[in-house]
Amino acid sequence: MPNLDHDFHHDDFDFAHEEGAKLIDRTYSATSYAKDVWNNFKKNKGALIGIVIIIFIIFMAIVGPGMNDFTYKQIHGGQECLVPRVPGLEKLGIFDGYHNGKDQYAEQDAKDVYYWFGSDTQGRDIWTRVWSGTRVSLIIALAAVVIDIVIGMVYGLVSGFFGGMIDSIMQRFAEILNGIPTLVIVTLLGMVLPAGIVSIIFALMLTGWIGMERIARAQVLKVKEQEFVLSSRTLGAGKFRIIFSEILPNIMGQVIVTSMFSIPNAIFLEAYLSFLGLGVPAPMASLGSLVSDGYKSMTTFPHILIIPVIVMAVLMLCFNLFADGLRDAFDPKMLNK
């Protein structure tokens, strides 16, 4: 407890003198919103690592399948289930083509052949298959984002902006659609439609946009009563001008973040469908179909399973880290949590 019984004397205090002290008014240059977001994003190490790995995986998905002489459907009789062998690394005792102490490549009479990720049960090169499978999974993910933005955002914008009867009807409709479990509808559509990327995308399209629609609507409701919208309306702007050039830019941050979170979800659903045997048709590969193929020979040749599992897990992890970082960057309140 400090001593409060204290008498002040007249010489306890001095007058403040401005002796040569200059008043410095610090000014900061104005930063744009986009730059703010980027600055916040840069501070998040996880998100940066995420985006770097995503770019690397996209790059590999584009050039990877062309990096050796194999194609994704070429079957090499007699070279089944080879374990990975990489030139250079084989001297270090890893990736040297030995399985249970035997040189598989010598046994299969394939001394000059290198399967960087090994070969699968039908003698196909896993390296090529993994990267072309990643390509398929990424295409599905991209489609999911486009669907999310095109259908979900527009639906939410219209529903939130017009309100009243239109909003009520649109919301009830979305609620009913949302009540159908994705699992059920996707499985059944997988059966009805011919197998292929288009069918998977269509199945995703049916219910995938509802999360985005809700977020977009909530954001519109928040923004539409603000003064700048009112002023724009007073100046005679039409409804569509207000929606697309006044409200949309203000909710874009949330929309982008939400669409990023739908990517891992789409990759997961594709993998789920493949696992049930409803994925892309046979010689084609996707990450999901590679995992479900590898699962069948998991106990004897684990590399067939482990490699696509690692690529898929890393991809999903990085998209999650990236989306997390993006969300924090758009909403600085979340930063220090």
Place this chain on the structure above:
Amino acid sequence: MKKYILQRVLISLATLFVILLVLFILMDLMPGTPFNDEKLTQAQKDLLYAKYGLDKPVLTRFFLYCKNMLKGDLGVSYAINKNFAVSGMVKDRLGISIAVGAMAMTIGTIAGLLLGILAALNHNSWIDNLCSAISVFGVSIPSYVCALLLCYFIAYRLNWLPILYNVEQPFISLILPAVALSVSPTANIARFTRSEMIDVMNSDYILLVESKGVKDWKMIIGHVLRNTLIPVITVMGPILVNLLTGSSVIEKIFGIPGIGRLMITAIQENDYNVTIACAFVYSLMYIVTMLFVDILYGVIDPRIRIAKEED
């Protein structure tokens, strides 16, 4: 409040009705028939169709099915267990699926709460970072990848637990599937608990409690946790719903005779009644969960209730 609940229930019923209709139409569009025996002639097939009432138009069948369903009759199986009542088949398998789901949810809730509370109490320390890392991994990695890894390392390599479901030791064989399934609830609950708890701890009323001199642990249990748990309860619904999606793949990997696997077999064999019943049970669980969560939201958070009533 009554009006709000009534509205939710009506929407849920409408949804169920629509789902059933969609299921019927999709079944009708599905290629193939349930009677795949090559020895059957066209005339015999027609007879079978007539016997099971499959020759009638979709809508007639639909309303007949609805009428029977209200009496608890889900029709008979055409292909999997010939002429066996579907309601019995579903009942047998539902129990196992619910057991796995309940185990997973229990593990997930306990582990998630512990991780989240631990992280929030040690905010911005290495413990916090570790817990966050675990939860990011858990959110990102699909449950069946975890299942495959657990299967390979714990069941196959170490041989601690059985790989496949064993009818004689149901509990032991359900441990691995439940753990695999619990990864994503754990991560989600941990993340949510952590951010919610940090919010609560930084709030003015906790500052007031603290300045009144309430002891640390008493404050955390009596004031912080109570206010954290309310919102956490509301996210458990969606998490439970997500669990349903994961469970059918898990059932396939571990060979558990649950409802998800029954549905997949039924779809592959074109067994209409079984498929519809399974899909419907899934939808029912899903919708009841969502309805429950929505009403809970209204009860817990008066702001939502009022906003909805004004609509």
